[in-house]
Amino acid sequence: MWLFSLIKMRSVTLKDVEQDKVVKTVAAHLKKTGKVKVPDHMDLVKTGRFKELAPYDPDWFYVRCAAILRHIYIRSPVGVKTVTKIFGGRKRxxxxxxxxxxxxxxxxxxxxxxLEALKMVEKVQDGGRILTVQGRRDLDRIAAQVRLKAKQAAKQAVIVL
Known part of the structure; x- marks a missing residue:
């Protein structure tokens, strides 16, 4: 019994799960909490000069915030210029x-x-923004939930076969 107490379970981080599932789950979490203030004109704007139309998804701002959080988790510090480069595209x-x-x-x-208003991101003196301890904890918790759901879905698939 004492041997099992010495072995630590490896914690799940954001890098351990699929990115599309994490972004969708974080976006749903941001929308559910209701603390993210979406500017009024966001339903009318295009996301860049290279786009012809505004996004079809009414919750696209939450998805964008979630994708930015994921990127800051992986590579920080991140500024506005970096974010515009990440979400840039080909202008025809x-x-x-x-x-x-x-x-x-x-x-x-x-x-x-x-995201700063939610205390998930904070400014750095050298420039850019990094995740706060609370933001990293929330993202790791959501990643663990996504991993658990994926394992349960895999078990269900095995049982069905």
Missing amino acids: NGVTPSHFCRSSGSIARKALQA
Whole structure:
């Protein structure tokens, strides 16, 4: 019995689970808490100059905030310019060649400010933003929940076969 007490269970981090499931779960968590303040005009704006239309998903701002949180978890510090580069894309210029174009800086700034208001992200003196201890704890907890659901789904799939 004492041998089992010496062996520690490895904790689950954000890097251990699939990114799309984590982003969806974090976005649902941000929406459910209701603490993220979505600016009023966000249902009308495009996400960048290279886009033709606004996003179809009404909850796209929560998904963007969740993706930014995941990126800050993996690579920090992150500033507004970095976020605009991450979510940038290809601008089609008709018959002329396409070029890379950054995403909207206003959206990136508002998302980072919303995450700062939640105390999940804080500014660094050298520039950019990093995760707070509370933000890292919340993301690891959500990652553990996602991992548990994936294991339960795998068990159900095995039982069905």
